Amino acid sequence: MAQERIKPRNLRGFQDFLPPSAQARQRIVDTFREAFELYGFAPLETPALETEEVLLSDMGVDANKQIYRFSDLENVKVGLRFDFTVSLARTVAANLNRISLPFKRYQVGPVWRYDKPKRGRYREFTQIDLDIIGVAPYEPEVEMVAAVARGLGKLGADNYIFRVNDRRYLGEVLERLGVVPEKGKDIFRVLDKLQKQGEKKVRDELTGKLLLQDFESALEYERMQEVAIPGEAADGLLAAIKDTSGLREHLGGFLARVEQEGVGEGNIVADPSLTRGLDYYTGFVCEVDIRGAESLGSVGGGGRYDDLLGRYSANPLTGVGMSVGLDRLADALAATGVLEADAGQSSAQVFVAVFDDALRAECASIARSLREAGVPAEMWLAGGNRNGRTLSKQFKYADKVGIPLAVVAGEDELAKDPPCVQLKDLRTGYGQEGKQNEIPRDELVAWVKELLA
RNA sequence: GGGGAGGUAGCUCAGCUGGAUAGAGCGCUGGUCUGUGGAACCAGAGGUCGAGGGUUCGACCCCCUCCCUCCCUACCA
Known part of the structure; x- marks a missing residue:
């Protein structure tokens, strides 16, 4: 039930x-x-x-x-x-x-x-x-x-x-x-209202001239009388x-x-x-x-x-x-616009896409090298042997959680000599200069640091 | 603490003078799409209509009580 x-x-x-x-x-x-x-x-x-x-x-x-x-x-x-x-x-x-x-x-x-x-x-x-x-x-x-x-x-x-x-x-x-100094604390309390309530009201309260209906309780009224x-x-x-x-x-x-x-x-x-x-x-x-x-x-x-x-x-x-x-x-x-109200949901700076589960070990090693260099990196955790089919979903995720850069290491790039990866800047719009580059894998950390600087 | 306005999907809201299976947009999940995010289209999931009681043939709608949220005030960060 x-x-x-x-x-x-x-x-x-x-x-x-x-x-x-x-x-x-x-x-x-x-x-x-x-x-x-x-x-x-x-x-x-x-x-x-x-x-x-x-x-x-x-x-x-x-x-x-x-x-x-x-x-x-x-x-x-x-x-x-x-x-x-x-x-x-x-x-x-x-x-x-x-x-x-x-x-x-x-x-x-x-x-x-x-x-x-x-x-x-x-x-x-x-x-x-x-x-x-x-x-x-x-x-x-x-x-x-x-x-x-x-x-x-x-x-x-x-x-x-x-x-x-x-x-x-x-x-x-x-x-x-x-x-008398004993009244000091109560008087301070009344004076503190000057900015909010204005001079007249404060003066009236100091001299005890406020009407009873202005008070929330008889106790407060009594207290005011002591202040007068x-x-x-x-x-x-x-x-x-x-x-x-x-x-x-x-x-x-x-x-x-x-x-x-x-x-x-x-x-x-x-x-x-x-x-x-x-x-x-x-x-x-x-x-x-x-x-x-x-x-x-x-x-x-x-x-x-x-x-x-x-x-x-x-x-x-x-x-x-x-x-x-x-x-x-x-x-x-x-x-007042001094600080952004919202940062991203992720604290990563680089998203490492997983092209296919068969390449996960390679991807993990890329993520590791970024972390070793002090760059927060997040690798796609969900998976399935889908030969790049989930890339669309992965980029959508990375973009939504506010990660600025993404790396794709697919079969084609890794097969090159030297092995390469695609580095993509998610902050820029479609078709903009420098949005995505194929770079040697060894140079990834340097490129990332450059782009984040 | 005092006064006012409200609570319908995760969010913003619609829902006729009370009428039968409660809707939209956004968001979410999946698909169109076997190498690429912000687009479009399609589908799906998601509601004890804030809670409890009352009036009624019948209540999201009217009445009572409670809970919660927001605004104006009193105090503070």
């Missing part, structure tokens, strides 16, 4: 990446890895699963809801990492005796957040994360921004823009305006936020140093309204966008956290870190 068929569906907010897009993603990761290592960053790997205790140690109430949590088969309460910072803190605290400061590391991998999936937002997504532990501002910030910018530049994405700020600068502004500050203070805050000169001064040589590192003036701006939501940032904060793909959301962000180890160790340690969202970056680069 027929079993009920299972629908091949994915979990909500989870996605498969078929070879074409997986290849594009890996190219991005490789590029960042290379850029980071040029600055001396080393890889770190930590588990996807952490104990609930560790995961919840540093998060605000809001973040808790987004963490995948469950009990394992031995009833241990665990959860999937929702970013790399918590794991980093735990690892550093546990290995203080083996880590020399500054500790510079990067980590690439999936993280999980249980929120409502949307364009540019997934429940499982990949972060490319970079951190420097143990050195005061702003030299680590400079290096971090420069390393990420280098990766973006190498990808050909010159259309990036960093927005940077320092929460302490805003803290000073608050103090000058007579606002006097009108003059709100005006002063907004004025300070619109004027970037104070911040530029606060950041000292940071901007100049970043420029020295090759980040152009057009690729970075001081933006006092940027604060970011995460509570653990205590100083520098930044965000990266791809120009022309802003609607996808920022492709990366980060900042300085001055109490990374607070919950794990008596040693205070400062650090800066940021992460690039691979999924969003790939989307943004594809949307």
Whole structure:
């Protein structure tokens, strides 16, 4: 009796990446890895699963809801990492005796957040994360921004823009305006909405003038009431936020140093309204966008956290870190035409056709010689003794999976002296010059390298 | 989390005011074609019409519940 068929569906907010897009993603990761290592960053790997205790140690109430949590088969309460910072803190605290400061590391991998999936937002997504532990501002910030910018530049994405700020600068502004520092975090959260919601709405929210119906819950309304500050203070805050000169001064040589590192003036701006939501940032904060793909959301962000180890160790340690969202970056680069959305399905550069099964050994040896020379080569695997009858099918396949060159070694070519092969360029159209050549077998590798160069 | 629009073949969709064996294009497989890809023609495979319940002589179509997807918002990568 027929079993009920299972629908091949994915979990909500989870996605498969078929070879074409997986290849594009890996190219991005490789590029960042290379850029980071040029600055001396080393890889770190930590588990996807952490104990609930560790995961919840540093998060605000809001973040808790987004963490995948469950009990394992031995009833241990665990959860999937929702970013790399918590794991980093735990690892550093546990290995203080083996880590020399500054500790510079990067980590690439999936993280999980249980929120409502949307364009540019997934429940499982990949972060490319970079951190420097143990050195005061702003030299680590400079290096971090420069390393990420280098990766973006190498990808050909010159259309990036960093927005940077320092929460302490805003803290000073608050103090000058007579606002108690305890309100700082909530006020930052409100100010962060400036770009999206506009000045009036932000001012109203700061002074507590929003109507109840604008709120999703009574709890949020209550919270807003706690934030409420006097009108003059709100005006002063907004004025300070619109004027970037104070911040530029606060950041000292940071901007100049970043420029020295090759980040152009057009690729970075001081933006006092940027604060970011995460509570653990205590100083520098930044965000990266791809120009022309802003609607996808920022492709990366980060900042300085001055109490990374607070919950794990008596040693205070400062650090800066940021992460690039691979999924969003790939989307943004594809949307702005920087990177092809789709590579081929095959990673081979040469397709070796099998004229007839009787000649398979010859064909395999040709494929082998290409591989020995470092050229990815794929040989036709299906077969049948058909004397060239399947060539049509083979070329169709090679073309579809995006292999640029094809080799045919049939009876006639191999019988020549010296033995020859046909080398065909699948990228060019019919009847074009140089599309197909009969060449000595010994010269194949040289010809292939020439054509691929 | 709040609001809106939708789910029919692998993909994009059509399907009359509810009527009998659910269609097209693309894609896939094979053939026309025993030495050559992107073309043309022919054939084939592929659907419990998102799931469950209800109304009805009869439901892809109407009603309810659930699931899922997309868009606009709130938060983030």
